[in-house]
Amino acid sequence: MSEILRVNVGLGERAYDVLVGSGALAAAGAELGERFPRGRAILVTDRHVANLHLERVSDQLAGLGLRVDPIIVEPGETSKSWAGLESVVDALLDRNVERSEAIIALGGGVIGDLTGFAAAVTKRGVDFIQIPTTLLAQVDSSVGGKTGINTRHGKNFAGAFHQPRLVIADRDLLATLPDRERRAGYAEIVKAALIGDAPLFDRLEAAGKDVLDGAALDAAVAAAIAFKARIVAEDEREGGVRALLNLGHTFGHAFEADAPKDMIRHGEAVAVGTALAFAYSAHRGDCPAVDANRVSAHLRAVGLPASPAELAHTDWDAASLVDRMRDDKKNRDGRITLILARAIGDAWIDPAADEADLLAFMETQLS
Template structure:
């Protein structure tokens, strides 16, 4: 366990560990097996992840004396739907899953959200373990208990808070990821630093692209997860401070909703959104211009889009983007809520956004 880093998510009786590092799954597989009450593991995954990783995971689990059942879904956001949820739940019921059993979500954010929500609602709640296979899901979506599916009204509009029993962030599962997916996940590490950890941002600036070396990446993931753990412990159900974790996401979700399907990645949209949040904060007079410049420079250095014009889709309309922002789940009393910043490591929640001012700001940034 010496090469692994363990971060606790402190939630009383529902506390759990996030185990991070190379070969993490092999090391903790005996602990995983202890959670399988009927001597079987039910794995929910998708076709692409199954092709790369399912055989290896099954080998580790069968070596612990478990039988393995799999539920394999089509890849992509289309599975994160009512139809996809019904498919997973029906299969779990076909397998006569017990309420004291623990299922395994093996995949990226889509599978983690879908399997976690299926676990939350099947027989009024079964346990689950997250084994995230993307950097984005290792840093963000696998931790904190948010589960859900998409609807025609937007992403994650139907869901539940349902904490996993364990998260295994095995860096070995990232070796099959394209560079673009790694960068997308890195955006969430930067996000944690920009919200409340200026020292982490300083270190990320200095290390640059070398952050993707194994040891440095483990430490960066652990720092971001530890930050999220503190926020989740304070505000598990996002009624206050946890909304800070959405830095860049209000802009980012609008970009994702307006772009053609699968043209831009979530982390790319969030990166451009974080740059906009800092620039808008500068315009409002609450953030030093040099801090926004540092954010933009780091995103450029690492290879993430620092503005809307650097996303794979570039045809944006300011009013349509703001209209998308009106649907954001953080909004209160019909007004757009934005996560803005007084500087690097000092984000805050702004609930009194002037929509016309926001439109005018975006019009200058989308040219």
């Protein structure tokens, strides 16, 4: 077991800790045990994660005297739907879940978002615990309390802010993660540095690919979570500064929405979106071109795409992508909101992007 790093998300009475490192699940024993007064742990996961991790997690919880009662859904975004939500809520009610007991979300972002939303609405709110099994979920969706499902209008258009009571980011659970998924998760780590922690970016840049493993990865995960925790504590419901955490996402979500299903990963789209946000900032004269070039170079150094041509899908249309950006949840008064940069570690919110200029920029990037 490595040193367990602990990050606090400071939200007063709803504050909670994130435990990071190899062996974090075992280290959380006492804190986990007190969350299940009935001696059972209702756990939501998907079939794929269950095959990989359910037995091991169940054994560790059994060592605390807890009986695991699993709810297993199908893997993938299709479960993150109204039908998926209804299925999980009904399963919780079938088990007569009480508001005094917590639900465990074991899986990636889909499971965390779905379980968190189900916990938020079941009996007007029950506690839940995040045990993320992907790097992306560890540094992004498991922390901050944004839960939700997808609708025909887009990703995460229905949901609730519902904070977990504990997050366990155990590196051991990443051992089965394919390299592509690990790299995709890293996009959310470097994003945090680019928003507001230039020294962290310097360290990540110096480490290169080595940052994706071992204690270096633990330190990077903890640093990214600590940065996000500060933003969430200041603006829990995304009324202001928390929108900065969407650096790269307005561009990235457009690529995700226009790509064939499962062709590109969220983290890959965010990586390209982040590179484009810096490139567009440089195009406008807001950010030094050298900073935009450093961002693209680092993304490529760790094996991430940094331009639309480097994504697995390459048949893009600039007008369609900009049209997707018009549907972004951050937008106000019918204007596209972009997260841009003045420099590495200095992101800002532009609430009214010039759409004609943005379209011309995207056409150039795709040509």
